[in-house]
Amino acid sequence: MAKKVASQIKSSKSQPGSAYFMVDSDQRIEQHTMAVMVINEPGVLARVIGLFSGRGYNIESLTVASVTHDDSMSLITIVTSGTPMVIEQIRNQLERLVPVDSIKDLTQEGPYVERELAMVKVVTKAKSPERAEVLRCADIFGAKVVDTTTRSFVFAMTGNTDKVESFIDLMRELGRTEVARSGVVAIGRGT
Amino acid sequence: MASLKPMNGAEIVIQSLIDQGVEVVFGYPGGAVLPIYDAIFQQSSVRHVLVRHEQGAVHMAEGYARSTGKVGVVLVTSGPGATNAVTGLTDALMDSIPIVCLTGQVPTHLIGNDAFQECDTTGITRPCTKHNYLVKEPKDLARIIHEAFFVARKGRPGPVVVDLPKDIQFADCPYVMPESVKPTTYRPATRGKIQAIEKAVDLLSNAKKPIFYGGGGIINAGPAACKKFTDFVRATGYPCTLTLMGLGAFPASDKQFLGMLGMHGTYEANMAMHDCDVMIAVGSRFDDRITGRLDAFAPDAKIIHIDIDPSSINKNVAVDIPIIGNVAHVLGQLTGTWDKRKNRKRNLKELKAWWKQIEDWRSRDCLAYKKNSEIIKPQYALERLQALTEKRDTFITTEVGQHQMWAAQFLKFEKPNHWMTSGGLGTMGYGLPAALGVQTGHPGKLVIDIAGEASFMMNMQEISTAVQHHLPVKVFILNNEYLGMVRQWQELLHGGRYSESYAAALPDFVKLAESFGAVGLRANKPSEIDDVITEMVEVDNVVIADIVVDPTENVYPMIPSGSPHNEMLLGPAAKGKGSGKVTEKGKVLV
Structure with missing residues (x-):
């Protein structure tokens, strides 16, 4: 019988193995x-x-x-x-x-569902075309505007980690960003 | 049950200890525990042993716990008292020894203020305890202390720290009885799953080259578990090896016992571990000193692993049949199932061949050493000690190093709880205080600390404790004037460059003993050994026996770095050569 340990753990050639x-x-x-x-x-x-x-x-x-x-x-x-x-x-x-x-x-x-909350601040030039683009993208991702100035938005968005990261990557292309994330919370589906 | 009478925190501490059946506390007073010491002064139920260093207190509690099966109790002050206890706590955690360590703390309003003798005790001890508590409210005090005892002894045992701020010790506190306390979230399993038991018995019944590999978990499960283990091993007729921690769980004199396994285990035990087809690990944890090279560990074995701690299963070695539960319960279940299948077919021919193979290995006489009439060989000293004490109910503790391995190889343990050694952490300085703890729990019994001169000097202040409390332990120093194990590794792995391993400026141990009010003895020649041992055993006082041994002797057999079980270095006197050698690459890896 082939040994499970041997198959699961292999020492590389550079390591002869040891007591440690x-x-x-x-x-x-x-x-x-x-x-x-x-x-x-x-x-x-x-x-x-x-x-x-x-x-x-x-x-x-x-x-x-x-x-x-x-x-x-x-x-x-x-x-x-x-x-x-x-x-x-x-x-x-x-x-x-x-x-x-x-x-x-x-x-x-x-199965389970997981979500993360991200707050993303995006700073652009006032009245620039990026500013409109930022808003449009945020809308597509379902991000909510929770604060604004003439040069910035703060968005709050939830989603799984992939979605949050895609959104952040997108915002980075459009302006100077600052990000705060909650980390993942998750719960099993059904009863 | 409600409060008996109004008590302050310090009195609650003592009442809790009494209700937990505590007979003795090892401790050292200081500012932050003065109220508790005041309460100790005013009662006579709990004995206090004043130590000389807090590390010694924890090792004493360990020795007491390991030899009696009870929880060892330590009481130290805040700050340095607590930090000094850390080595002992870590030792107890690694070896799964039940300890409750009460530490003083600065008053709650000063916590975090860098007050005098303040330290973050719960922070420091979090990774080196099974659990710890800081008592912040008087109402929680009694519950927490009882809970600490519950956690320390339940499941896989371990050390628990309770940090007691000084204002809590003065405050009026309600009392609760131990029975009413049980942590709701801590529920270790005790019984093994029936399906796993059935499968294990199937595997054992069909084995051709089986081996039992028992560890300290059997000892921890109590003498009844050891008896069940012994009975079961005998019922099967299979060979049995034990770890350093497990010695005594199966009688050393039994024909089925192959000796200790591991880095300095016997040739027959390690070869049998390597070649076996069914291994049943009982209360052992596949430590790196046991397995050697992991990818070559027991390559053909199906493994059954019984342990109370699920985290021990599949940690280092993937096993086929894990059984989680108390070893005593599981062995009972196994024996029951085994007995029910009287008419099973067994591989008697193969088993006979397996035993013949084992006897072959045994005949290599791997522990043989070259006798000498001028210089005392450490092995000879231990053989004589064994011969001259085996009629007594002797308790052995050790320090850490060569002498520890020789003691494990040459002394014979027939019963559990008679062998106390620092296995997991390898704490030099363990043996003397541990011996004092053993002697405290077993007055009138012979307690011997097998020591090296270097290890002994790490906690030799405790000789003073021994003399003060009339704990007539015997310190049997195999004095080779070296940090012997370090020297051995330097000889084998570092070209004989003995960097800082010579124990220079040693004291005269005979005079040292006398200065403490103890008895000092010395043996320089093999012919003097018997007289020294006899006198050491007979005299009713603390004894330091300085046995001047061959400084160049090495511990064999040895599984060298980077090698599997079947490549061992054998000593020069063993029959035939071992196949092991230290590779250049192996040297890098300890």
Whole structure:
């Protein structure tokens, strides 16, 4: 029987391996969105973030807010990436944290919807043709104007990460931009 | 239950400890815990052992916890008291030892103000504890302390810190009984899934070259779990190896025991791990000192892995049948299922061939060493220690380094909870304070710290603690005047350039012992060893035995850097040569 470890983890030619084995993984990197329900108490976010930094996991995006009627629980939405083995580890390591109540790997358990909020400030010359173009594009993306001066707009728009990034890229072509983003929030579909 | 009588925070702390069944606290007073020390002064239920350094306090609590199965309790002050405890806490986390460490803190209104002896204790200890708490409201105090004990011992055990601001210690607090407290979000699994158990028994029944690979998780699950493990291994008739942390979970004298595995494990254990077709890992975590080169680890094995911590599963090695649960429960389930299938067909011929192969490996006598009548070989000293103490119920602790590996190889552990060593973190200076903790929990028993002279000096101030509290531990120093393991690696990997590994300016350990009010003994020649050991064991006092050993001896067998299990370096006295060698590239990687 071919060994799964041998097939999943290959050491490159430059590394003979050792007691401290250094892994060159040729496994695919997956992106996962996880919803982590935690007790709303001081330090809980530091625990989660410390776990990620301490164990070398990636955080692509992280949001946190209280979600229950009595403010006793918070939901942390984390977008992370890694090999399937690392993703499994992240989930299991999160589960070990005492104030963590439950974890949903939405990517795995799907289907789910995710959204991000971006506020984009675009500065153009007053009365320039770009200014009209900015407004037209924003309309196509469904972005709402939340502030304006003669030389600038601030748009608020929501969508999935791709859409938000497309919009920001577009605005960058049309003027000087300043961006604030909420990070991803996500929830499972249906009941 | 409501409050018994009005109590302040400090009294609540003590009451909580009493209701948790705590007999002894290892600690060191300071400004931020004075109210608690005042409460300790006014009671007699909880004993306090005054240490000489907070690191020692945590190691003592570890030794106490590991030898008794109870939670070890530490009490230290704020700032430096807490930071000094960090090494011990990390050690306890790595080895899954249940500890509750109470730290003083500056009053709540001063937190964040850079007050005298303030540090961010919960921040500093967050990554080195299983969980930690800062008590901000008097009403939470009793609940948090009870919760800390629950978390420390439940599931995979570990250290828990409770940070206690000084104003909370003075405040009037309500009391709650331990039974009423349980964290709602912490629910580790205990029973294994039935389907997994069935599949595991299928695999074990059909195995041709099986091996049991047991670890510290069995010890942590308690003596009953160790008995279940032993019974199950014997019922199968399969070979069994144990990790450094697992020694004692299966009797060393049993024919089915192959010795310890891993970097300095026996030839037969490592070869059997490499060649096996079914491996059952019980309470062990595929640590890098165990697996060696990962891509060549047990290439033909189907692996069953029993662990209470899901994060141990598939962390380093992908396994075929994970079983998450308490080892004691799961072993009970496995034994039940195994017994039900009495009429199964088994591969008796192949199993016989497997045992013959193992006996072949065993006959290499991988722990053999060259005897010498002039110079004491460290292995000889340990063989004599084993021979002269095996009739007693002896508890062994170690420091970290060569002597630790020799102790693991040459001392025989028949029972669990008799072997305390810093496995995961590899903390030099662990052994002496751990021995004091063991002795505290086992008055009248023989407790020996197998030490190197360098490790011993990292926490030797605790000899003073031993003398003060009449804890007659024996420190058995294998004195080779080197940081031995460093020297060995430098010899094998760095061209014999012994950079900073010579332990110069050593004290006279006999005089050192005497200056503390302890007894100092020395053996220079093999002929003196027996007398020294006999006297060390007999005398009712703390003893430092300075055993002057061969400074150039190396620990073998050894899986060198970058090598798999089946390429070991064997010592010069073993029969036949090992196939291992240190590659140029391997040197880079420790």
